[in-house]
Every structure is written in C-alpha cells, then in structure tokens.
Amino acid sequence: MTTTGKVIVWGVVAVLVIWGIVSMSKKDGTESETIKIGFIGPLTGDTANIGQNAQAAVAIAVEEVNNSGGVLGKKVEVVYEDDGCNGATAANAVSKLINTDKVVAILGGACSGATLGSAPIAEAAKVVQLSYCSTNPTISSAGDYIFRDVPSDLFQANYAAEYLVRNGKTKVALLTVKNDWGDGLNKAFTDALAKAGGTIVIADSFDPDVKNLKAQFTNIKAKNPDAVYFVAYTDASIAGLKQASDLGIKAQFFGADAWDDTKIWSELGSLGNGAMFTVVGTNSTDAFKAKMKVKLGKDDLIYCSNYAYDGLKVIAEAIKLARRATGPAIKDALYKVKYTGGVSAKELMFDKNGDPTSAAYVIKVAKDGKLSELAQ
Amino acid sequence: MIFWQLTLYAISVGMFFSVLAMGWGLILRSAKFFNLAYGGAFLVGGYMMFLFYRMWNVHFVFSILLSLFGSGLYMLLSYKFIFSVLLRRKAKSLILLIASFGLLTATSAILGMIFGNQSTLIARHLSDIYTVNVFGAVLNLAQVVAIVFVPVLIFVFAYIRSSTRFGRAMRAIEDDSEVAELVGIPKDKTLLQIFFISGTLAGLGGIAEGFDLGLIPTSGLIIILPTIVATVVGGMQSFWGGILGAFILAIAQQLTIVFFGGSWVQAVPFVILIIMLLLRPQGILKR
Structure with a gap:
C-alpha cells in the first residue's frame, strides 16, 4: 500500500471516530435536557x-x-x-x-x-x-x-368497622377471599372491629377461584349476624351475593373497594339492593x-x-x-x-x-x- | 335447619358431579384413557348456551338443544380427528392424556379470547333463578331441576346400557375391544356415539354451572379434577361407581366447610383420592 493510500485510510478512520464521538455526545446532551x-x-x-x-x-x-x-x-x-x-x-x-x-x-x-x-x-x-x-x-x-x-387497606377496614358499630351492627360475620388482599383485610377488620366494640360471630375464607359459597353462607345464616363483611372480587361477589339472597340472609352486606366494579351491580340488579362498601374518596x-x-x-x-x-x-x-x-x-x-x-x-x-x-x-x-x- | 339445608346442597352438588362422572366414565371405560378434553366439552356447552340464550335471545329450549348438540359434536370431532388417529397407531394412554390436555388448554384459551376471562353468567337476570322453599330450607331453580331431572337421566342411561343393542355393544367394547371387533361389533361407529353422548353430558354440566355459579375459561380444568376423583374413588370400571363417588365427594366437601372452613374445600377431594388409592386402588365398586 502506498503512503497516499495509508493517509486516505487513516483519514477516513479519523473522520469516522470524530463523527462518532460528536454524535454520541450530542445524544448525551439531549438526554440531560x-x-x-x-x-x-x-x-x-x-x-x-x-x-x-x-x-x-x-x-x-x-x-x-x-x-x-x-x-x-x-x-x-x-x-x-x-x-x-x-x-x-x-x-x-x-x-x-x-x-x-x-x-x-x-x-x-x-x-x-x-x-x-x-x-x-x-x-x-x-x-x-x-x-x-x-x-x-x-x-x-x-x-x-x-x-x-x-x-x-388498614384505613378501609377501620372505616368499615367504625361505620358498622356506629349503626348498631355489632355482631358481624366475616368472609374473605384467601389471597394477600383478603387476608390483609381480614386481619385489619378483626382488629378494628374489636377496638370499635363489635364482635366477629363467625369468620371463614374461600379460595380465589371458588364461587360456590353456599355452605359458608348457610353457616353464617345460622349465627344470625347483624352484618356480613364480605371481601371478594367481581366473580365471587356476584355468585356469593346471589347465594346469600337465595338463603334469605337479611343482614347488612358490607364489602371493600373491589365492589366499585359496576358489573357486579348490573348483574345482580335488585338482588344487590342495600349492599354497601367503602371506596377511597377523590x-x-x-x-x-x-x-x-x-x-x-x-x-x-x-x-x-x-x-x-x-x-x-x-x-x-x-x-x-x-x-x-x-x-x-x-x-x-x-x-x-x-x-x-x-x-x-x-x-x-x-x-x-x-x-x-x-x-x-x-x-x-x-x-x-x-x-x-x-x-x- | 342447618343440617337439612346442607343435606340438600350436598345432594344437588352430588347430582352435578354424577352427570359429569357418568359422561367421563363412558370414555374412560371404552377408549381406556383419561380424557381431559371432557372439560373442553363442558366449556363449549356452557359458553354456547350463553351465546344463544343470553346474547342472541334464542328461546330456552332451542338454546339448550343447540348447546348440547354443540358440545357433543366437539367431543365427536375430537375423537374423529385426534383420538381415533392416535388409538389406531396404538399410542400409549399417556400420549392420549397429553393430547387431550392440549385440546382442553387450547379450548379454554380460545373461549377466553372470545368471551373474556371474567365470570360469564347465563341467566338473563339473576332474579329469574328464583328460590323454592323445601321444608324450611331453600334451593334455587337450577338446583331443583338438577335434583328432579338427574336421577331420571341416570336411570335412562342405566337402562340403555343394560338392555339396548347400543348398550351391549358398549359393554362389549369395554370388556375387550379386539374381541368385540372380531365378533362383528362396529367399534369405530360405537366409539363415535360414545364420544358424542359423553360430550352432551359434559355440556349439560357446563350449562348447569353457568346458571348456578357462572363460567370462567379455567372452569374446564377446575371441574375435571373432582370428576376424576369421583370416578376413581367410586370405581373406574363400574357405571354406578362414578355416581357413588360423586355423592361421597359432595358430602365430604360440605362437611369440610362446616368443620374446617372454606379454604380447605379444594384440598379435600385429593386427600380422599390418596387415602382411597392406598387402601383400595380399584375403587369402592368393582364392575
């Protein structure tokens, strides 16, 4: 290779390197902006x-x-x-x-x-x-x-417990879904209700994919509670509230923020009448x-x-x-x-x-x- | 009162699993493999009913007939295009089990894409499924229909099995399919019929579930496991075994909820299964 050739090659390399550095630093520049x-x-x-x-x-x-x-x-x-x-x-x-x-x-x-x-x-x-x-x-x-x-959710459980006791619903049945959310609410509500002066008459839970809660509700009905704190997602809530209404449970049903799904209430129609739940205000x-x-x-x-x-x-x-x-x-x-x-x-x-x-x-x-x- | 209420619940759940165990046992005894695609037919029946009855407002009777036909056809086609091919190649029952599991998974995935993963209820209004007072306890319409109608269905099947030409062909294939073929029983045709009938029974279960609790695409798998347990516990080789197993399972589940709490209910069938396999692996009833 001739000297001229070497000069050209090195020249090209130098141009590429400089171009690369310039374009990279430009990118750095925009990032920090x-x-x-x-x-x-x-x-x-x-x-x-x-x-x-x-x-x-x-x-x-x-x-x-x-x-x-x-x-x-x-x-x-x-x-x-x-x-x-x-x-x-x-x-x-x-x-x-x-x-x-x-x-x-x-x-x-x-x-x-x-x-x-x-x-x-x-x-x-x-x-x-x-x-x-x-x-x-x-x-x-x-x-x-x-x-x-x-x-x-600790706040939500406190709020629900205090509301129920204030309204004379002191005998409460507890039914919660068996996962992080339900277990958390179960524990928080149990503590909060005791503090507020109410008693849990029966507590039970169910697997997240179970929708047949008939036997649980039969047990709950036998204890004759004033209210049922029922923590469930959409699917189990629809099935569960229907089963509770089939059994003729007259207690106040109270749920958590997941009940803010309108599908539950449009499916249940008049069967969901009177059910209450807490949801974060805005x-x-x-x-x-x-x-x-x-x-x-x-x-x-x-x-x-x-x-x-x-x-x-x-x-x-x-x-x-x-x-x-x-x-x-x-x-x-x-x-x-x-x-x-x-x-x-x-x-x-x-x-x-x-x-x-x-x-x-x-x-x-x-x-x-x-x-x-x-x-x- | 609580005892009477739970007894009625146990009976209605027992009826539900009887239908499923009866249909599943038909395939198990004749084609001799664990057909998990049975859960697929369960879903097809339920979701077709939802499509016709609730979405398209078709009359109840037509919807139910179309859905039962659809779920039967699903099972029939699965035999025609998948299982009969594998059986002809003398595939091991493990291969058939895996193939049927694949079919179930594909079916629930497709139904999930079409209908969504949230619970699907067939009833147009939940208040339509009104309740009936039975001597102090309550049952809803779906449960009453199950308790009245399922025993009739069981005895009809028992009669077909013992006294008709089709029933005799079915029993011959269960005993020894090769000998049955040698004496001139059309094995392929009989198996097609068995798969179709089995599919309609699964579809019936799916429709009942959709009215009572609502369907999700994973219901197919959730429901097939207790069905298998009921059949194995009652006796795989016996027609009445599956029905007996279904009631044992239903009673055990209700008792579990009363004494141990609801979160144990999924575990109970398998505890019974393990105990049974250790003590009496052939099941309670022999053929």
Whole structure:
C-alpha cells in the first residue's frame, strides 16, 4: 500500500471516530435536557382499562408540568411500560426502566402484586417507586424508596368497622377471599372491629377461584349476624351475593373497594339492593374530568387515575424541593413534601412508611343495579 | 335447619358431579384413557348456551338443544380427528392424556379470547333463578331441576346400557375391544356415539354451572379434577361407581366447610383420592 493510500485510510478512520464521538455526545446532551420518569401499569390484559386510564392521566400531568416551565429548568419525559398486573412482568419492566432508560423515579404499579413484585428492584437501585393504586398493607413495609399516594387497606377496614358499630351492627360475620388482599383485610377488620366494640360471630375464607359459597353462607345464616363483611372480587361477589339472597340472609352486606366494579351491580340488579362498601374518596374536579374526556375520547375516569395524576405532580414537586434529580435526594424530599390542591386528596403528605398520612373514604350503596354515595 | 339445608346442597352438588362422572366414565371405560378434553366439552356447552340464550335471545329450549348438540359434536370431532388417529397407531394412554390436555388448554384459551376471562353468567337476570322453599330450607331453580331431572337421566342411561343393542355393544367394547371387533361389533361407529353422548353430558354440566355459579375459561380444568376423583374413588370400571363417588365427594366437601372452613374445600377431594388409592386402588365398586 502506498503512503497516499495509508493517509486516505487513516483519514477516513479519523473522520469516522470524530463523527462518532460528536454524535454520541450530542445524544448525551439531549438526554440531560429532560428528566425521565418511568410509569408501570397494566396496559394489556384483564385490568388494561385501569392502566390505560392512568396513562392518560399521567400524560395530562406531564403536559401541565412542562407548560409551566418543567422541573429544574428541564422538561419531564415519561417512559411507559406494561406490567400486565403481574409481579414478574412488573419486575422486568422496572429493571428496564432503571437500567436502560435511566429514570430517576417510577410511578406504579396499579395492582398490589405488580408493586410488591417490582419494589425490591427499585429499592436495591435506590430509585423512588410511587404506586397510585396498590392498597395491600404489606406495601407499607416494602422499603424506604417505596411510596404510595393511595391509602392502605388498614384505613378501609377501620372505616368499615367504625361505620358498622356506629349503626348498631355489632355482631358481624366475616368472609374473605384467601389471597394477600383478603387476608390483609381480614386481619385489619378483626382488629378494628374489636377496638370499635363489635364482635366477629363467625369468620371463614374461600379460595380465589371458588364461587360456590353456599355452605359458608348457610353457616353464617345460622349465627344470625347483624352484618356480613364480605371481601371478594367481581366473580365471587356476584355468585356469593346471589347465594346469600337465595338463603334469605337479611343482614347488612358490607364489602371493600373491589365492589366499585359496576358489573357486579348490573348483574345482580335488585338482588344487590342495600349492599354497601367503602371506596377511597377523590377530590376530582370537573376541569380534570373534562381533560380526561378529551384525552380518552370518552367519559371514563377510574379513581386510581386521580392518584396517578397527583403521583406525577408530587414527584415533580419533590425534585424541585431536592434541587437534584437523583434517587436518594428525591426520596428524602418526598418525606418532607406537602402537596395541596390535587385531584386525589386535598392535601398529600407521606408518613415514615411512605403511605399517605390521611385517608378519605366514602361509602357507596347499591340499589337496582346502580351505585350512589351515602350521605354522611 | 342447618343440617337439612346442607343435606340438600350436598345432594344437588352430588347430582352435578354424577352427570359429569357418568359422561367421563363412558370414555374412560371404552377408549381406556383419561380424557381431559371432557372439560373442553363442558366449556363449549356452557359458553354456547350463553351465546344463544343470553346474547342472541334464542328461546330456552332451542338454546339448550343447540348447546348440547354443540358440545357433543366437539367431543365427536375430537375423537374423529385426534383420538381415533392416535388409538389406531396404538399410542400409549399417556400420549392420549397429553393430547387431550392440549385440546382442553387450547379450548379454554380460545373461549377466553372470545368471551373474556371474567365470570360469564347465563341467566338473563339473576332474579329469574328464583328460590323454592323445601321444608324450611331453600334451593334455587337450577338446583331443583338438577335434583328432579338427574336421577331420571341416570336411570335412562342405566337402562340403555343394560338392555339396548347400543348398550351391549358398549359393554362389549369395554370388556375387550379386539374381541368385540372380531365378533362383528362396529367399534369405530360405537366409539363415535360414545364420544358424542359423553360430550352432551359434559355440556349439560357446563350449562348447569353457568346458571348456578357462572363460567370462567379455567372452569374446564377446575371441574375435571373432582370428576376424576369421583370416578376413581367410586370405581373406574363400574357405571354406578362414578355416581357413588360423586355423592361421597359432595358430602365430604360440605362437611369440610362446616368443620374446617372454606379454604380447605379444594384440598379435600385429593386427600380422599390418596387415602382411597392406598387402601383400595380399584375403587369402592368393582364392575
């Protein structure tokens, strides 16, 4: 090879190397211009509606944050990942968000299983994870970096127990689904009822895929309780309430937040009359509902979406307070932040477990297939 | 009162599993393998009933006939295109079991895609299934129909089995299918009929389940396990064995809920199965 040839080859190599360095540093430049926040939620599968609804709410929150100048002079960017309402998928999604997208905080998941499955990864990587819909009590102790802005089921059980005793329903039968959610509520309700001055006359549970609760309800009927605290998901609730009505149980039926599924009441029709349940209250505004309608193209607002919207806003607030977008700084700031004027609760602060300090519940009552809020 | 109520519940559950064990036992004794696709026919019957009766508002009687035909056809076609081919190749019963399990899984996955994974109720209004007072206890319409109608069905089948030409052919194949073929019994045709009838019985179970509790796509597998237990406990080689096993199972489940609590109810069939296999592996009744 001639000298000229060598010069040309080396020249080409040099140009390529310089071009490569320049383009890489340019990419680095754009990355540091935005603050990345991860989002996980069930975007496919059974509970996809909850995830997609929350995604829309988060998108609205991001636009609002960026239109008012962003955070630390930078724009906020959200990376959305699907967790399929499943712990293993959520864990993968969180690993990807932390290692590939280098997010500084994660919003999600919706399902308690997804949050519990992915929390150890966020905790180990010192990245804040804030759930907008998971109510299982064990999330309180899932780690220092794990937060949620929805209240734990402990509050819900207290609220239900106090309501029942206040209304003279002191003899209560307890029937709960055998999983993390049902067991958590079972224990919390038993403690809360004893404290409120009521007694559990009979307690039983059932497997999640069982719908034949006839023998359980026969036992319950024999004890003649004032109320039945029945913790179940949609399918078992429909079958169970029908079987209880077949048996002619006259007690007050009281359920948990999963009863906020309209399918239960439209299937049961008049058979569900008088059944009550607690559900987390929201501070939703008409303006927010209108924005959601524009975003989704239909009138649909799931209560968790209020919490997803506020979740993003409160993370942005914490980054501003910390003046740095790093995991430990955001974590410390979240414990100090006081966020007001949200659409979920009037005021949001976190206690030492990363749970909201206050919880507002409403009681809904079913009549002829429709739900209405009980005036208190 | 509680005892009488639970007795009635045990009887109605026993009737439900009797139908399923009867249909499943037919295939087990004639084709000699554990046909899990039986759960698929259960689902096909139930979901077809939902489609015709609730979604398309077809008259009850036509819906039920179409659904029973559909579930029978499902089982018949599964024999024609899958099991008969494998049987002709003298495949081991393990291979047949795996093939039938595959068919069940595919069926529930497809039905899940079409109808969703949430519970599907056949009744147009749940209040249509009104309750009847039976000497102080209550039963709903679906349970009353089961208690009245299933014994009739069982005796009709017992009669067909003992006294008709088809019944004799069936028993001959159960005894020894090769000898039966040698003496001129049309084995393939008889097996097709057996699979069809077995499918309609599974479909009937699916329809009852859809009216009483609601169907989910995994019901097919959930229901086949106690059916197997009932048949094995009662005696695999006996027509009456499956029915006896069904009632033992139903009574044991009710007693478990009363004495140990509802979360144990799924475990009980298998405890009975293990004890039975240790003490008397051929089942309570012999042929």
